[in-house]
Amino acid sequence: xxxxxxxxxxxxxxxxxxxxxxxxxxxxxxxxxxxxxxxxxxxxxxxxxxxxxxxxxxxxxxxxxxxxxxxxxxxxxxxxxxxxxxxxxxxxxxxxxxxxxxxxxxxxxxxxxxxxxxxxxxxxxxxxxx
Amino acid sequence: xxxxxxxxxxxxxxxxxxxxxxxxxxxxxxxxxxxxxxxxxxxxxxxxxxxxxxxxxxxxxxxxxxxxxxxxxxxxxxxxxxxxxxxxxxxxxxxxxxxxxxxxxxxxxxxxxxxxxxxxxxxxxxxxxxxxxxxxxxxxxxxx
Numbered sequence: 001x002x003x004x005x006x007x008x009x010x011x012x013x014x015x016x017x018x019x020x021x022x023x024x025x026x027x028x029x030x031x032x033x034x035x036x037x038x039x040x041x042x043x044x045x046x047x048x049x050x051x052x053x054x055x056x057x058x059x060x061x062x063x064x065x066x067x068x069x070x071x072x073x074x075x076x077x078x079x080x081x082x083x084x085x086x087x088x089x090x091x092x093x094x095x096x097x098x099x100x101x102x103x104x105x106x107x108x109x110x111x112x113x114x115x116x117x118x119x120x121x122x123x124x125x126x127x128x129x130x
Numbered sequence: 131x132x133x134x135x136x137x138x139x140x141x142x143x144x145x146x147x148x149x150x151x152x153x154x155x156x157x158x159x160x161x162x163x164x165x166x167x168x169x170x171x172x173x174x175x176x177x178x179x180x181x182x183x184x185x186x187x188x189x190x191x192x193x194x195x196x197x198x199x200x201x202x203x204x205x206x207x208x209x210x211x212x213x214x215x216x217x218x219x220x221x222x223x224x225x226x227x228x229x230x231x232x233x234x235x236x237x238x239x240x241x242x243x244x245x246x247x248x249x250x251x252x253x254x255x256x257x258x259x260x261x262x263x264x265x266x267x268x269x270x271x272x273x274x
Contacts, residue, residue, distance in 0.1 A: 030233060033226050040223055044216065048265030051185065051203055051212065055196035058189040082176045089169065114179050121186035 025084060032081035039074040046071070059125045068126040072119060079115035083108055164247040168225045171218035178215040217258035224250045224257070 046067065050058050062068050086107045094100040149155075156162070188199035202208045228246050231237045237246055 040219060044261055048261055049268050052269035055189055055193045082179060085172045086176055114183050118183045118186050121190035124190040
């Protein structure tokens with residue numbers, strides 16, 4: 001990497017990298033972003049067609065594996081991407097340490113709760129076979 | 131640390147001293163507006179996942195609980211929220227692609243960055259309006 005010359009000689013020979021998570025957050029945010037490009041286009045098409053449809057039609061749509069699987073992936077990738085993004089916003093704007101930690105926890109809890117509830121509803125439709 | 135024992139803490143600004151520039155002072159280049167909009171649409175989409183969650187739970191719970199969701203969604207206010215969610219998604223998607231291009235080193239020249247920001251605004255509006263219109267036609271076809 002081009003940043004190599006910015007590191008101290010000691011850091012270079014130790015070669016240990018970051019003491020914490022390094023670029024993991026950045027990389028996961030980009031990976032989920034790339035995954036969400038096709039997934040969200042598919043989701044918009046599905047949602048626009050079925051948001052006003054009768055309950056039976058929606059349940060039947062998501063009972064098919066070809067729709068349930070991309071929807072499951074969309075829920076996973078979007079809630080994870082959301083938690084990473086909101087984390088950055090909290091870290092940028094909240095400087096009181098206690099408040100920040102509380103909000104960071106709340107952010108992760110909310111993402112898991114929304115993701116789990118959405119995924120459960122989806123699996124219920126997928127397995128009940130409409 | 132905000133609460134360090136000897137921290138001076140915020141003090142009133144002495145009269146006549148210069149104030150460093152901040153959000154209300156800067157003029158708004160379109161690149162800055164796009165950056166702020168990206169964050170704002172991200173927050174809007176995060177709130178929107180609650181609606182998505184509601185839709186899926188309602189559909190999984192049977193016709194009775196779905197009726198409440200369908201009623202709200204069919205309301206003009208529901209349509210406005212739906213369009214807002216759709217436009218936020220289109221903007222965040224297009225500007226996200228712009229960000230990914232930056233990540234691999236493309237589009238950093240100022241005129242290019244300005245042009246792509248404008249394209250994201252126009253493109254997201256066109257995309258959202260077009261998709262919304264198609265959606266209205268499709269849903270009309272389903273007979274709701």
